[in-house]
Amino acid sequence: MKSGSLLHLAWRSLQRHRLANGITVFTTALAVGLAFAVFAINAQAQAAFVGGGNGYDAVLGARGSQLQLVLNSVFHLETSPGNIPWSLYKAAAGRPGVKRAVPLAVGDNYRGFRLVGTTLDFFTNPPEDSPPWKLDNGGRFFDPQRREAVVGSFAARESGLVLGSRFHPYHGLVFNEDERHQEEYVVVGILEPTNTPVDRVIFIPMEGIFRMEGHVLRGSGEAFTAESGHSIPEEHREVSAVLLDLANPQIGFSLSQQINRQGKVATLAFPIGRVVSEVFQKMGWAHRILALVSYLVLFIAGSSILTSLVQTLGSRKKEFAVLRALGLSRRRLFSLLILESSLLALAGSLAGFVVYAVLVFVASSLIRAQTGVVIAVWTFHPVFIWGPALMLALGAVAGVLPAWKAYKTDVAGHLGG
Amino acid sequence: MIIGYQLTPLGRPETALSLLELNHLRKSFDHPVVNGSFMLEVGEHVALTGPSGCGKSTLLHLISGILRPDSGTIKLAGTEITTLREGELDLFRAKNIGYVFQTFHLLESLTTLENVESVITFAGANHYPKARKILEDMGLKDKLSSFPHQLSVGQKQRVAVARAVVNEPPLVLADEPTANLDPPRAEGVLKLLRDTCRRANASLIVVSHDTRSVQDFDRVIDFREHFQEAE
Known part of the structure; x- marks a missing residue:
């Protein structure tokens, strides 16, 4: 990674505030993992039950x-x-x-x-x-x-x-x-x-x-x-x-x-599958509520990214001023903050897979113990793509306010002693 | 990088050519802060003195393009910087001006080497090996991977100077680099700064409120006399 590149600066900055950012990544991971679980477990459980007739019609x-x-x-x-x-x-x-x-x-x-x-x-x-x-x-x-x-x-x-x-x-x-x-x-x-x-x-x-x-x-x-x-x-x-x-x-x-x-x-x-799928259709409202909660939690995770960055803004004004004085343009400074928030979202999304693994291990064990049905939890589900994508978008949006604040930093005013 | 004039093999201009020209420069906030003209020769070392808060730093910010003047022109290395758009000005500053701040302002999240290499990236250059060489020449070979909080004040000074000259800018600006330092240490910083600029053939403007430490500069200018009463 080239010193002074935006990725390098962003990575180093996140490292410097590793405790606060670690907590943010953890929060984001919980949110993403929950979203994965709500959508993927529901789909896989439905598939397992609907196809659970052991070959009988x-x-x-x-x-x-x-x-x-x-x-x-x-x-x-x-x-x-x-x-x-x-x-x-x-x-x-x-x-x-x-x-x-x-x-x-x-x-x-x-x-x-x-x-x-x-x-x-x-x-x-x-x-x-x-x-x-x-x-x-x-x-x-x-x-x-x-x-x-x-x-x-x-x-x-x-x-x-x-x-x-x-x-x-x-x-x-x-x-x-x-x-x-x-x-x-x-x-x-x-x-x-x-x-x-x-x-x-x-x-x-x-x-x-x-x-x-x-x-x-x-x-x-x-x-x-x-x-x-x-x-x-x-x-x-x-x-x-x-x-x-x-x-x-x-x-x-x-x-x-x-x-x-x-x-x-x-x-x-x-057919047996149709009868079972009716249960899931009747319980669709519950899934929709859980989905809504998942979206809300993702939004909260985005807010925690915003909070994390805003909290450090005050202490970073001088850093922004120095970067600008050394030749980093306003536009690149803006991008730096967007990149930082996006990296937090990305790290949270990746860690979300670990959270998901834990959640599905518990959920699938419970479902198996109660019903004997084993759900194929690692079967691909679109949420594995759109979940992180949505989180990345939320992270990027969360970075806009801090980025704007950085963009507007009074360089001369923050270069003194 | 020196633009618009010729150097002898020894690195000195054949004749005293101006590197920086400030013409009828004026900047006011709630009262006039900078008001005057000025010319800096290639390789010249100038000290601007005056009490704290009189506007010396504002002048450096104008020269570096961080602040825009209310009126007047600033020509640096043949380029009229007041006509540059912001993006052009940022790149111009990265390439042509080295900055040493009052408390050095090293980027705390970067290592010693990364602090110096970063300004090479900002200038759009790629002479990264030079960053290592300058730091090693300054006796910081063992500190390349250290973060600023792991450095002594003296080591921070050297990193700040290395960062200012690594792109070989024709002009180095130093804003109160000796503030809060005891006299021997202040003398050491100025000597390091001047020696380094001399080797790099860079002109130097040092802002200081302490007239004693800058006596041997090529010119010592009283800021208030020159920029607040002259015009």
Whole structure:
């Protein structure tokens, strides 16, 4: 860097007031990092949830909210809206255009991690765009006729379940020690991490849910309790939801028309991504408020740059006068102050990426812990470009007033003793 | 850089040519502060004396173009500077005038070397090695990377003088360079200034309120007599 160049003078000046400028850069970094987080995390979370159907296109479930159905059966959140008869599952599975139909039954947990009853098809015959369900070394999928469990990676790690572990499920979706079932299950497989909600789930055979002590089946409308050693007639069976993999979207629209508009028994959530994206649309006002706050914080950061420069102006009048006397033009002196404020904004913007990294680490950990969804936080988002650009512009604007003051410095008046 | 006149191989003008001409120069604030004419020869060392606040510094600011006169002309090295636009005047000043301020006014954020190199950049030149050489010749080899607050008063003086002459200006202006210094130190500063200007063949105008320290200058001018009562 050439001595006396504007960049050199600006850099040295910022170094000289490094404490005040360091605080300004930190403040700016917080503002930029926050803006990054608000926009990028929202976009990536939306992308992760909207695309979180594990390859399935629709969910069939009890009459009620499509969103509740999706949250319960795909994201393993919320309570189940109710059950539907086994016959509906069989009817859906047999419809032309339905490539796969996988039943799910919920209602129990182990230390807060949901038990989901399903068939082996869930693991062995998934949709083409489903994550690969791989087991840790030594594991296998459950035998549908035995009390065996396959545990998601996060659930295994957090609950302490390992291959060969034996455990008793607890009734309900919320862990309550007093609600322990008598049945004992053995862990036969641990799933490798999939970065999907499945990581938080413990899968057991569908039959296991049906036969769990205290469970009453009402598939036929009448209460039925399974007895050991006796098969369960199909008319009594019921499921919480059915995941459907469809041959094409037309099938989904047709099914939706029949089930949601003409029928009164069940609900079809289709397409899953659209149902989830509605949540984000409904919550759009919250995002807009956060965005507004981000803009405000960026503006405050710009103001802190202005404050930082203005605070040092008084002590720098003599410096400006000397620079002018030595031949630095007014125009270049003006530019020097603009450059200083822009450098502060630039440094703050770069440091903003570090703040963002910390924020997203915390946010993504929380989201993963709560939902199992892993958001791709380092995926490019336009805010990574326009955020620093906006901050640079604000920084440059913040430099105008100090630059003007420097421009108007009374050179002769400040060269004395 | 000397413009408009010839030098002998020894660096002295063949004849006494004027470097600076002030004609009927007038500057007033709430009362007339500068009012007079003056001529400085090439290589001449002149001391302007007078009490503090009488207008000596204002005259230097007029000569350097920092202030504009109310009337009159200022011709330096053949250029009528009152007709220059501000940007031209800034560059002209950087190239043609070396300035030594009362308390040296080194730029605190720059190192010793950077202080001297910066004025080379301001003048649009690139003889950066010269900055190092002058400082080394002045015994500041070990202080090139030091900041002003790390220098003694004597070292600051030398940096200020080096900064004033590094662009080889035909004219060096020194505004009370001995103020607040004890007599031996004041004498040392003036000797350094004069020797350096002599080697660089630069004319020198030193403003001082202390007549004793400038007795051996080529001319000693009483500011009030010359610029406030003459015309």
